[in-house]
Amino acid sequence: xxxxxxxxxxxxxxxxxxxxxxxxxxxxxxxxxxxxxxxxxxxxxxxxxxxxxxxxxxxxxxxxxxxxxxxxxxxxxxxxxxxxxxxxxxxxxxxxxxxxxxxxxxxxxxxxxxxxxxxxxxxxxxxxxxxxxxxxxxxxxxxxxxxxxxxxxxxxxxxxxxxxxxxxxxxxxxxxxxxxxxxxxxxxxxxxxxxxxxxxxxxxxxxxxxxxxxxxxxxxxxxxxxxxxxxxxxxxxxxxxxxxxxxxxxxxxxxxxxxxxxxxxxxxxxxxxxxxxxxxxxxxxxxxxxxxxxxxxxxxxxxxxxxxxxxxxxxxxxxxxxxxxxxxxxxxxxxxxxxxxxxxxx
Numbered sequence: 001x002x003x004x005x006x007x008x009x010x011x012x013x014x015x016x017x018x019x020x021x022x023x024x025x026x027x028x029x030x031x032x033x034x035x036x037x038x039x040x041x042x043x044x045x046x047x048x049x050x051x052x053x054x055x056x057x058x059x060x061x062x063x064x065x066x067x068x069x070x071x072x073x074x075x076x077x078x079x080x081x082x083x084x085x086x087x088x089x090x091x092x093x094x095x096x097x098x099x100x101x102x103x104x105x106x107x108x109x110x111x112x113x114x115x116x117x118x119x120x121x122x123x124x125x126x127x128x129x130x131x132x133x134x135x136x137x138x139x140x141x142x143x144x145x146x147x148x149x150x151x152x153x154x155x156x157x158x159x160x161x162x163x164x165x166x167x168x169x170x171x172x173x174x175x176x177x178x179x180x181x182x183x184x185x186x187x188x189x190x191x192x193x194x195x196x197x198x199x200x201x202x203x204x205x206x207x208x209x210x211x212x213x214x215x216x217x218x219x220x221x222x223x224x225x226x227x228x229x230x231x232x233x234x235x236x237x238x239x240x241x242x243x244x245x246x247x248x249x250x251x252x253x254x255x256x257x258x259x260x261x262x263x264x265x266x267x268x269x270x271x272x273x274x275x276x277x278x279x280x281x282x283x284x285x286x287x288x289x290x291x292x293x294x295x296x297x298x299x300x301x302x303x304x305x306x307x308x309x310x311x312x313x314x315x316x317x318x319x320x321x322x323x324x325x326x327x328x329x330x331x332x333x334x335x336x337x338x339x340x341x342x343x344x345x346x
Contacts, residue, residue: 027125030111035059035077038120047125060123068092073106080108080121102129160194188261189315191225193254209249211280211287212239218253219260219278226264232273235260242282251319252280252289252340258319259291259338262312267295267336286343294335316340 027047030039040055048055048064060077061069076087087108093101104127111120164187171183216237223235244252256278268274279290316338320327325342 027127029055029060029123029125031060031077031121031123033081033119035061035074035121037063044125047127077108077121077123080110081119084110086110102127103132104128160190164190164194184265188226188265189258191222191257191261193257208243209246211242211244211249211252211282212237214249214253215239215256215278215280218256222257222260226261230272231268233264233268233276234274235276235278237278237280239278239280240282242280242287244287248323251323255289255316255319255340256291258312258315263291263293263295263336267293270296288339288341290337290339292335292337296333296335 027044028041029037029044032038036057036059037055038057040052045052045055050064055063061074070092073090073092076090079085080087087106090106091103092106093103104125107124107126109122111122167183167187167190171180171187174180174183216239219235219237227233227235260276260278263276267276274293274295276291276293279288279292281288317327320340323340323342325340328339328341330337330339
């Protein structure tokens, strides 16, 4: 192909390239094989604060004050021409007037005209400074929120422990046996909430909780605070997997603490040894939770537990309903078992 034909081809390519970039509403350049600008849209001129005569015909690395004269960027653009390979996002920071810095993403794609006689590069630029600043501000706010949440949880935990201690001290001083029982019940329920709160302290709303370790830590806390040294009662957790949301974990934890505390209060009144088993099994979205003991069964339990409408039963039933689960109870002379089932289990 003669020189005239090449010149006409280059002119035609430049005209077509200019028409192409003018239709795009973001900074765009078209570069030739020598990485010189043959087309630039108005958005690029505004973006760089340059006139067209200061852009067209100049190498991209010589534009403005040479802020894009970066060896790595040069190498990437040469690779686009040599291998017909697009350049994915390349990030640079650009100094501006004053202390500000702008963060930009470069993206390059090869263009072909006149049966590959003219190899061109379409180079797009996106200023992501505001996006980065917004992301940083969001991370800062989330960090502040996490700190505030941890501090709030810490204060709540301390407050619950103080309330529980006051209730226990008061129970030791009252003369009425009925009042003492009510205070002990209140103490147990405050402790159950404190135990759940302590185990979920490091989690956030929407986080996923692995039930096995969670229930194990929860029951360890209950056992250390509720089982006296002179009682040989074991509290065992058997869990086969299972991950739930933090909100579901709260409800499950409250159910377990309510049932375990009731078992400790009622199942072993005629003996000082025994076993309580907390079991959790899951398959996909289905799961089954059970709390059982080998105590003396329903006949030896106090009136609140034996009575279907008692406070303890009402709490467990309400929490099971909240979890969209089915509650069932079985009891005989060998013990007591409560099962919460979410989904169908054979």
